[in-house]
Amino acid sequence: MRLSNCHNFHDFRELARRRLPGPIFDYIDGGADDEVTYRRNTASFERCDLVPDVLRGVANVDLSVTVMGQRLAVPFYCSPTALQRLFHHQGERAVAAAASQYGTMFGVSSLGTVSLEELRKAYSTPQMYQFYFHKDRGLNRAMMSRAREAGVEVMMLTVDSITGGNRERDLRTGFAIPFKLTLGGMLQFALKPMWGLNYVTHERFSLPQLDQHVHMDGGTMSIGRYFTEMLDPAMNWDDVAEMVQEWNGQFCLKGVMSVGDAKRAAEIGCTGIVLSNHGGRQLDGSRCAFDQLAEVVDAVGERVDVMMDGGCQRGTHVLKALSLGAKAVGLGRFYLFPLAAAGQAGVERALGLLRAEIERGMKLMGRASISQLSRDNLRFR
Template sequence: MRLSHCHNFHDFRTLARKRLPGPIFNYIDGGADDEVTLRRNSEAFNQCDLVPRVLTGVKDIDLRVEVMGQTLELPIYCSPTALQRLFHHQGERAVAASAAKFGTMFGVSSLGTVSMEEIAKQYDTPQIYQFYFHKDRGLNRAMMERAKASKIEVMMLTVDSITGGNRERDLRTGFSIPFKLNLSGLWQFATKPMWGINYLTHEKFSLPQLDEHVDMGGGASSIGDYFTNMLDPSMNWDDVAEMVKFWDGQFCLKGIMSVEDALKAVDIGCTGIVISNHGGRQLDGSRSSFDHLAEIVEAVGDKIDVMFDSGVQRGTHVLKALSLGAKAVGVGRLYLYALAAAGQGGVERALQLMKAEIERDMRLMGCSSVAELSKHNLRFR
């Protein structure tokens, strides 16, 4: 299978599976426990139908949206995801360059493999910095100061990961950073030699946002240990309110799944929230993001920018979320499979296909701009 044969999310996933060692593919692909929420995230869209209008005189399609103080040329953005240079040696550079080409936001993760400074300097795209809340309050402040110095536009605090989800696929293969693979995992690496050659012949793997704070190389720590030992499960609203005040700019909380929490985010001065269950990777059995979107938008949509992610695979999924009031829609696995399949060329193709899908679907809906989408063009079964 070639990149030119990839026409949708599932095609990129298939090609990524061919290119990646099994443990790394399953790290991207998997969710928590029985993966019920992972599956439900995409299935939820199928319970909602679009109601198109005809003869509306659609000529030009305007996909621009305003969110978190940024103007985006597309209503989708590249959500921050960890460890991207494990999936392809270009990593975040490929994704940032692609986001810049399509005029949309790109998120750098605390567990990113390229520094926020390099991304901010090299790529002209609105940038999100996603970070976690650490027990070391000085470290939290230092990370925000570093982001300020890099001219990061949007701060995104992930609030649904005070401990890591139970990702049993990773336990079965022994996937971790540093690698601690079992025999099955090692065999799957051996069957994908090109991945190994690329990994060894390019720059050394690192986590530049955390290198000064976490030893990922000597076996003393791992990603799992990072979540267990360094993140602060006692984080509360007062802690976050202090951070919002210190940042004094666009600040959003990622991982909001209740109306009560959305209202609290408004109260402490956040400018945005992301309705997200972390792609089904944290609390299995939690509600799908899409199922909860309308309720939260109704409560706070006029007070704060509501963004949305988890389970998005199609342009119609994006239109359904926008119709319910999401200001913009985050994609993660969509571009990660494409990155693993073919680096920057893969990510650009994935974004181009998604843009074309959304434009075509807007025409078929009889809508010229995102602003014309509303809950009136949806019906739930």
């Protein structure tokens, strides 16, 4: 199977499965507990039908949107995700380059494997920085200060991960950073020698956003212990309100789901929220973002930019979310599987296919711009 044979999400996923050691593929592919929420995220789009209009004269389609003060050429962005150089040696560099080519925003995770400064200097496309709330308040302030100095446009605080989800696939293989593989997990690595060759012949794996705090050399800290020991489960709205004031710019909460929390985010000055259940990786049985979208947009859509992520695999999924009132849709696994399969070329192909699907869908819907999409386009079964 080659990259040129990949035409959709499932093709990229299969190519990534063939190229990655089993434990790493399962880390991307897996969810929490019974993975019910992970499956429902995509199924939620399928309960909604598009109602097209015809004869509307849509020779040209404008896909641009403005979200959190950033002008994007397409109505989707690459959400921040952790550990990208583990999946392909190009990591965040490949994703940033592809996002830049398509004129959209990309996120850098505090658990990212390329420094936010390097990426900010290399690409002019809007950049968001995602971080977690630490018990060490000085560390939180230092991370925000670092992002400000680097020129990051959007600060994104993830609020659905005060503790790690129960990801049983990782428990079975022993996947952890640093690696603590089970015998079966080690065998899976032995079956994919090309991955290992790439891993050892390129720059040493590191987490530059946290290199002073989490050491990946088998020493003081692992990713699991980072979540259980360094993050603060006592984080509350007063803490976040202080951070919003201190940042004094575009500030987004990722992982909001309830109307009450959305209203509170607006009240403390957030400029954006992302409805998200962390790709089904945290609270299994959680509501799907797409199913919550309409009521949250109705409650706060005039005060904050409402985005969503989770389960998006098609251009029509993006169109449905935009029709309900989302300002843009975040992608995660959608670009991680192409990254793992083929690096920058894979991510570019995936984003290009998605853009083409959205443009085709807009023409078939009789809509010349994103602003013309509305709930009139939709019916729920």
